[in-house]
Amino acid sequence: MSDVRKELMKPRPIFNPNGNDDPAKRGILYGDTTNIFNLNVIKYEWAPKMYRAMMANFWIPETVDLTQDVQDYKELTDDERQAYDEILSFLVFLDSIQTTNIPNIAAYVKAPEITIDLSIHAYQEAIHSQSYGYTIESVVPPEKREEVYYWWRKDPILFERNKYIADIYQKFLEEPTMENYGEVLIGNYLLEGLYFYNGFMFFYNLASRNLMQGTADIIRYINRDEFTHVILFEHFLKDLTDENFKKYLPKDKVYEMFKIAVDQEQRFSKKVIGNNILGMNEKSIEDYTYYIANDRLKRLGLEPIFPDRPNPYEHLERIADVGGEGNVKANFFEATVTSYNQASAVEGWDEI
Template structure:
C-alpha cells in the first residue's frame, strides 16, 4: 500500500538520500531553494513564463467563420471541443489525487501549476464557446462529452484508469496512473489538436487555433514533467519497473491508440479537408513511439518513422512564440532579456 503523506511531519529526515518521488520523507515544508531534482527549477520558470490569458485572443472572426464551416467541419468541431473540455476538466480534478502521494516539494509545486493550467484550458474553451455560439448551443456542446454514447464510453474508460488509483493506491498503481496521465497528455489531446491545426492551415477558425497553440505549449511542459518523474522513479525504485509492468504500460499505450483511432474515425472520419483516418492513425502511432522512448519503453510501431502530418510542426515550433502565431496580438509576459529557454521543449520533439 502507498500512504498519502502526512500534512506536517517535523521529524522527517529530509537529507537528499531520503527524498524520493513517492514514499520519501518530507516535512511538507516547501524547501524550494534546495531542490533534489535539478530540472525542476528551469521547468518551473518555463511554466510560469508561459502565462497567457485566453481573452486576449480575438475570436470575432471565428464567430462569423463558425457559421460558414461545412456541416461536417462544424459537427466535428463540436465533438472535438467537447472531448477537450472533458480531458482538461478531468486533469484539473485528478492531478491533486496524484499529488497527495508525491513526497518531493518541487514536484508538488509543479503539479499545482499544472493543475492551474488545466483549469485555465477549461476556461479557454468556455471563452471559445461563449464567443461563437449562444447559451443553448454551449450547453449542447458540453453535453456531448456525457451524452454522446460513443464519447461517453470513451470518457468512462479514461476516467476509470484514474479512478482505479483513487480506489486502491500502491506503488505499481502510481506508475500506472502516471502512465494514464501521460497518455492523456501526449496522445488523446493530439488528435484534437491536429483537427484545429488542420482547420487553421486552411485559414479557418484561426483564433481558436491560436488558443489551441497556447494550450499545446502548456501541455508540452506537462509532458516534460511526467517524463522527468518517470526517469527519477526509475532511478530511485528500479525494482518497480519489471518486464511485466513495462509490458502492461506498453499495452496501455496500445489500447489508448486503438481507442483514439476509433474516436478519430467517428469524430473526424474522412469528411474533413486535409485529414483522413489513416493519416491520423499513423500520426498517433508516430508520436506514440516518441512518447514511449522518452520514458524508457520500446516503441510499438518502429516501422512508422515518417511524420504523416508535418504541417503540425509549423504550429508547434515554440521557439517562435515570441512572434505571432497567426498575426494575432503577441502574448508573452516574460520579461525582455529573460533567460527563458524553450530549446529543451523543442528537443522533446513533441
C-alpha cells in the same frame, strides 16, 4: 501471504516538523521531508527548471479575440462544424478531470520540488478547462452549447474513452496502491501526450486555411503547456523507474495501455474527422497516432511497438511551434528545458 501491491500508499503529512530535508534521504515517493518549499535544497535538478518554464507561460483565454471565429463558424462545412463541436466536448471533459486528478498524484509525492511543479500543472489544467468553456460560450450558438458540453453522454465512442481514463483515476482514489498509482501515471502521460493531438491538428488545419484563427491561438497556448506536462511526466516516470518502481508497473502493462489509447484515439478521430475534412483523412490520422505513440514510448526508454509511420502533419506542427526558433518542440524534449517563450509573444496567423 500478503501482496505488497495491495499495501495502501500513505499521503505525505501536511505538517511534518520533525522531517528531514536532506536531498540524499528523499525520493519521489519516499522520504520524510518537512514539506517546506526550500528550492535551494533539492534532489531533482530538472524540477525547478520545469517550474520556471511552466510559470513563464502564464496566460488567460480572454486575451484572445474570438469575434471573427463566430463568423467563421457559420462558414464551416457541416462536417467541420460537427468535428469542431465534438473535439471541444472531448477536450473540456478530459482537462476537467485532469484539474481534479493532478492533486491526487501530488498528494503522495515526497519531493517538494516536484510537488510545486504538479501544483502549476493542476492550475494550468484549470486554465485549459476555462479556455474550452470560453471558446464554446463565445463561438457556439447558445442553443447548442449544452449539447457540446455533454456530447459524451450520447456518443458511445467518446463515452468509452472518457470513461477509460476516469476509471483509472477513480480506481486509485478508491484503492491507493503502488500498482494503481503506476497506472494513473501512465494514464496521465497518455492523456497529455497522445489523446489531444489529432484534435489539435484539426484546429491548426482550419487556421492554415484562414478559418477559426482565434480558436487555434488558444489551442497553441494549451499545446505549449501540454509539452511541458509531457516532459514533466517523462522525468517523473524515469526517476521512479530508477527508484525501484518498475515492479509496480510492468512493461507489458504499459504496452497494453498504449495499445488501448492508440485504438481509442484512432477510432474517435476517424469518426469526427474521417475523410470529410480538407487536409486530413483517416490515413493521416492513423499515421499520426502511430507516430506520436512511438515517440512517447521512446521518450520513456521503451521500444516502439507500432508501425513506423512518418509525421503527416509536420507542416501543421511547425505552425504550432511558435517562438521564432524554428523548432521549439525539439528543445522541449531535451533533458533540460532550454527554450520557452512567454505566451504574450504568440503572434497571429497572418504569416500563414
